[in-house]
Amino acid sequence: MPTIHDVAKKAGVAPITVSRVINNSGYVSEKVRNRVNQAVDELGYVPNILARSLKSKRTNTIALVFTDITNPFFNFMARGVEDSASDAGYNVIFCNTDESSDQESKYVKLLLQKQVDGILLVPADTRSNSIQLIQDQKTPLVVIDRCVSNKNVDIVRGDSEGGAYLLTKHLIDLGHRRITLFSGPEAVSTSQDRVKGYKRAMENHGLSKFVDCYYGKFSRQSGIDLTKSIFSKENSPKPTAIFAANNLISVGILAELRNLGIKVPQDVAVCSFDGIPENLTVIPFLTNVAQPAYKMGQKATEILISRIKEKPEPSTDFEEIIFPVELTIRESSGGKIG
Amino acid sequence: MPTIHDVAKKAGVAPITVSRVINNSGYVSEKVRNRVNQAVDELGYVPNILARSLKSKRTNTIALVFTDITNPFFNFMARGVEDSASDAGYNVIFCNTDESSDQESKYVKLLLQKQVDGILLVPADTRSNSIQLIQDQKTPLVVIDRCVSNKNVDIVRGDSEGGAYLLTKHLIDLGHRRITLFSGPEAVSTSQDRVKGYKRAMENHGLSKFVDCYYGKFSRQSGIDLTKSIFSKENSPKPTAIFAANNLISVGILAELRNLGIKVPQDVAVCSFDGIPENLTVIPFLTNVAQPAYKMGQKATEILISRIKEKPEPSTDFEEIIFPVELTIRESSGGKIG
DNA sequence: TGATAATATGGTATCGATATCATATATCAT
DNA sequence: ATGATATATGATATCGATACCATATTATCA
Numbered sequence: 001m002p003t004i005h006d007v008a009k010k011a012g013v014a015p016i017t018v019s020r021v022i023n024n025s026g027y028v029s030e031k032v033r034n035r036v037n038q039a040v041d042e043l044g045y046v047p048n049i050l051a052r053s054l055k056s057k058r059t060n061t062i063a064l065v066f067t068d069i070t071n072p073f074f075n076f077m078a079r080g081v082e083d084s085a086s087d088a089g090y091n092v093i094f095c096n097t098d099e100s101s102d103q104e105s106k107y108v109k110l111l112l113q114k115q116v117d118g119i120l121l122v123p124a125d126t127r128s129n130s131i132q133l134i135q136d137q138k139t140p141l142v143v144i145d146r147c148v149s150n151k152n153v154d155i156v157r158g159d160s161e162g163g164a165y166l167l168t169k170h171l172i173d174l175g176h177r178r179i180t181l182f183s184g185p186e187a188v189s190t191s192q193d194r195v196k197g198y199k200r201a202m203e204n205h206g207l208s209k210f211v212d213c214y215y216g217k218f219s220r221q222s223g224i225d226l227t228k229s230i231f232s233k234e235n236s237p238k239p240t241a242i243f244a245a246n247n248l249i250s251v252g253i254l255a256e257l258r259n260l261g262i263k264v265p266q267d268v269a270v271c272s273f274d275g276i277p278e279n280l281t282v283i284p285f286l287t288n289v290a291q292p293a294y295k296m297g298q299k300a301t302e303i304l305i306s307r308i309k310e311k312p313e314p315s316t317d318f319e320e321i322i323f324p325v326e327l328t329i330r331e332s333s334g335g336k337i338g
Numbered sequence: 339m340p341t342i343h344d345v346a347k348k349a350g351v352a353p354i355t356v357s358r359v360i361n362n363s364g365y366v367s368e369k370v371r372n373r374v375n376q377a378v379d380e381l382g383y384v385p386n387i388l389a390r391s392l393k394s395k396r397t398n399t400i401a402l403v404f405t406d407i408t409n410p411f412f413n414f415m416a417r418g419v420e421d422s423a424s425d426a427g428y429n430v431i432f433c434n435t436d437e438s439s440d441q442e443s444k445y446v447k448l449l450l451q452k453q454v455d456g457i458l459l460v461p462a463d464t465r466s467n468s469i470q471l472i473q474d475q476k477t478p479l480v481v482i483d484r485c486v487s488n489k490n491v492d493i494v495r496g497d498s499e500g501g502a503y504l505l506t507k508h509l510i511d512l513g514h515r516r517i518t519l520f521s522g523p524e525a526v527s528t529s530q531d532r533v534k535g536y537k538r539a540m541e542n543h544g545l546s547k548f549v550d551c552y553y554g555k556f557s558r559q560s561g562i563d564l565t566k567s568i569f570s571k572e573n574s575p576k577p578t579a580i581f582a583a584n585n586l587i588s589v590g591i592l593a594e595l596r597n598l599g600i601k602v603p604q605d606v607a608v609c610s611f612d613g614i615p616e617n618l619t620v621i622p623f624l625t626n627v628a629q630p631a632y633k634m635g636q637k638a639t640e641i642l643i644s645r646i647k648e649k650p651e652p653s654t655d656f657e658e659i660i661f662p663v664e665l666t667i668r669e670s671s672g673g674k675i676g
Numbered sequence: 677t678g679a680t681a682a683t684a685t686g687g688t689a690t691c692g693a694t695a696t697c698a699t700a701t702a703t704c705a706t
Numbered sequence: 707a708t709g710a711t712a713t714a715t716g717a718t719a720t721c722g723a724t725a726c727c728a729t730a731t732t733a734t735c736a
Contacts, residue, residue, distance in 0.1 A: 049451040051722035113387040220617040254620040279558040282592040389692035
């Protein structure tokens with residue numbers, strides 16, 4: 001592959017002059033500029049950004065370290081990240097951790113070695129030690145979707161607590177009292193926050209004694225398993241409404257209820273945190289509160305890039321941006337048929 | 339940030355010795371090794387892979403240039419790519435082109451400058467000029483999902499033609515004659531191949547005069563629009579079965595049919611190329627032929643990485659791997675209720 | 677007209693690592 | 707004891723670009 005030296009020789013100038021032409025910096029006469037451009041074309045020269053990055057200390061690459069691209073919520077978030085990054089001239093490296101802290105820190109170490117300009121992180125654990133690693137290297141970082149115990153980070157997330165409250169209240173307003181919550185992994189802040197919001201709503205409405213919630217996974221299978229276990233318990237009162245802490249869980253619940261011959265919403269109302277992607281939905285059916293995943297990805301990326309740009313003197317006051325959620329009432333909760 | 343020199347000075351050795359310790363190469367005495375490791379720890383040294391890559395000419399990064407991560411098929415493919423790459427020690431940069439050739443070549447140019455070790459490409463156009471760009475740089479390339487006019491590339495794709503034939507034959511076997519196909523963009527080989535398979539099946543069964551197919555987009559909206567237009571034509575016979583060339587189109591069809599009060603499968607049978615992701619499905623309903631998206635991503639990545647490794651003397655005989663599709667018969671085609 | 681600024685180009689050092697070659701000591705077989 | 711081999715460490719050049727400083731030419735203006 002030809003280098004800047006080859007181009008320089010061919011054009012009869014110094015390498016630095018070629019550099020000026022390529023980067024449109026400094027002074028170059030029209031005549032020389034043309035000669036250089038011609039040489040570039042003839043040789044099929046492609047500048048080596050690696051070498052440039054080594055000198056300039058900027059790679060124009062950021063990384064998104066998150067749980068799983070096949071989860072629709074993160075899927076749309078990822079797209080928001082990519083679009084926003086691409087607009088600003090950055091590429092994105094994607095890393096799936098599947099909620100494993102080990103995997104997470106393995107990725108983070110590698111990314112730091114690769115000198116990415118910044119990292120977007122959905123931490124697998126509330127006390128992620130990856131955060132420390134990243135901050136030790138003074139690499140800009142924005143945490144997405146989740147809270148962490150370390151407060152010295154920018155965070156972009158949805159209002160899990162408020163959303164859970166809203167959804168629970170919706171069910172209560174419809175007359176439900178025995179409302180069961182199927183949440184995600186206990187180590188994840190969104191799982192916890194959704195439990196908190198649910199409990200606050202129950203307590204505020206004098207339903208403390210009906211509080212009934214379970215931690216599990218953010219997966220379809222978890223929804224199936226929890227539903228099975230709840231409805232197979234003998235001699236125990238069954239819920240009249242189930243609140244799924246995410247969309248995959250809700251799909252599992254609906255599938256298993258159908259399997260058991262239990263009708264939604266007639267026998268049991270169901271609602272969910274996060275909906276099913278529109279482009280995969282035939283009939284909108286699921287009552288849910290939705291977070292603006294795409295916008296969250298965009299916003300987090302914008303913040304990250306602004307941190308990258310201010311890097312020499314990093315700011316010390318961190319932002320926590322909480323996106324409001326939106327309640328959509330549909331048939332599954334029996335609230336309104338829409 | 340400390341460099342290899344800082345570590346070397348602290349440990350009282352030469353930089354190259356530090357390099358040997360880090361990379362576990364060459365000979366280093368136990369004593370020195372310990373001193374070096376201690377210095378690494380104390381300084382929080384992180385090797386700069388950029389510098390290494392500049393010398394070694396390998397970045398351990400590949401790129402996936404495709405249409406859209408939010409499309410479920412590509413979504414699972416992407417996950418296959420990431421998993422497979424990660425196992426082999428590679429990171430993946432994702433680029434969404436949204437079927438735009440301009441966007442595609444913009445990304446490709448940047449990726450080549452970044453010296454990615456290889457590129458996985460879902461070309462937006464049958465005659466993608468990005469392919470030439472990539473091959474000029476002698477960067478390994480694997481085309482996924484689609485055919486291209488240039489035959490000197492490795493290709494990993496699904497059997498669109500065969501799958502379409504299978505699905506059409508299924509409908510014919512059920513007694514349908516007026517079968518309409520809603521395909522994707524005409525410039526995309528999978529759209530064309532699905533049309534071919536459909537036509538071959540129709541012709542083989544003496545149904546040439548019922549051939550009725552339309553190009554559109556691979557989107558839910560396209561399914562809605564085409565359905566509307568078909569069923570609003572007055573005085574023209576309506577299809578008894580619709581074949582959607584991808585899952586998003588099928589969702590649009592089902593949604594619009596429901597909107598029009600047309601029952602599936604009683605009034606119209608519907609089937610689709612590619613299904614709806616299982617983890618988002620409450621009741622499996624859609625008859626479809628599915629491609630193993632995840633495996634295709636894996637396989638393409640494996641081939642790419644093997645090409646990268648053989649790079650000094652690149653092979654000149656290219657592989658075309660065609661994954662078979664799997665027919666699943668469900669209620670939507672009225673074939674069998676399962 | 678001379679001084680100052682703007683324009684145009686190049687030389688050299690450097691980013692942080694590693695390849696290559698060189699050198700020095702320890703170990704071993706004969 | 708001697709040469710051969712394994713072990714251990716370092717000096718120097720280099721990957722491909724750019725930052726910084728230097729120099730030369732041309733333009734501009736008091």
